[in-house]
Amino acid sequence: MIISLIGYMGSGKSHISKLLSQKINFKLIDLDQQIILKHQKKISEIFAERGEIFFRKEEKSILEEILKLDDNMVLSLGGGTPIYYNNMELINQKSKSVFLQASVPTLTERLLRQKAKRPLIARLSDEELPEFIAKHLFERNTFYSQANYTINTNNKSPEEIVDEIISTLDL
Numbered sequence: 001m002i003i004s005l006i007g008y009m010g011s012g013k014s015h016i017s018k019l020l021s022q023k024i025n026f027k028l029i030d031l032d033q034q035i036i037l038k039h040q041k042k043i044s045e046i047f048a049e050r051g052e053i054f055f056r057k058e059e060k061s062i063l064e065e066i067l068k069l070d071d072n073m074v075l076s077l078g079g080g081t082p083i084y085y086n087n088m089e090l091i092n093q094k095s096k097s098v099f100l101q102a103s104v105p106t107l108t109e110r111l112l113r114q115k116a117k118r119p120l121i122a123r124l125s126d127e128e129l130p131e132f133i134a135k136h137l138f139e140r141n142t143f144y145s146q147a148n149y150t151i152n153t154n155n156k157s158p159e160e161i162v163d164e165i166i167s168t169l170d171l
Contacts, residue, residue: 001026002066002073002095003169006147008137009079009118010110011100012158017076019162024171027073031081034062043078044119056084063087067094082143092148098165099147104134106154 003026005013014030021028032043035058039046046055059081066075067090075095082088091097102110108130115121115129124132149168153161165171 002069002071002075003165004075004077004091004095004097005100006077006082006091006097006144007079007100007153008102008107008133008140008144009120010107010114011079011102012110012153012161013076013079013100015158016100016153016161016165017074019158020165021074023162024074024166025072027071028076029066029073030076031059031063031066032076032078034066035059038062047119056080060085060087064090067091079140082146083140088143088146092146096149096169097147098168099144099150100153100161101144101150102153104130104137107133107137 003020005017005020007013017028017030020026035046035055036042038058041049043055046058059078063077063081077091082091088097111118111121111129111133112126115124121129121132149165151161151164151168156164
């Protein structure tokens with residue numbers, strides 16, 4: 001079984017996938033890390049040097065390879081992965097997808113602490129961040145809402161979120 005975690009940046013995909021994989025003893029794969037390993041460059045460098053179209057094609061190609069594996073795994077996806085090509089359809093066909101949903105205030109609070117590490121928001125002022133997140137979420141929710149399951153992460157500890165995923169998926 002493959003469990004794919006999707007959601008906006010700051011929703012906790014990386015942290016939750018790590019905790020979940022440990023708790024249920026599944027392999028952990030982070031799609032962004034696989035792209036970094038293949039190209040030996042940071043995502044921001046790939047974007048800068050080759051452009052977003054190249055990145056999205058690589059992302060799709062590596063996603064397809066991972067989803068062909070017959071392992072029990074937790075797959076952490078990039079925030080934009082479900083948006084491009086037919087990725088969301090593929091994710092739902094080959095895995096149990098879980099949307100880690102968080103509100104704009106929750107995401108803003110989390111992302112304010114991480115701005116420097118996130119190229120997409122690094123240049124935004126703290127005041128611009130909530131509007132940017134709200135606009136992005138509005139555009140992406142059409143795709144995120146296609147997930148097999150939705151877990152609201154507001155005001156929950158990572159452990160509570162992991163337990164809710166386990167309970168929801170009947171693991």
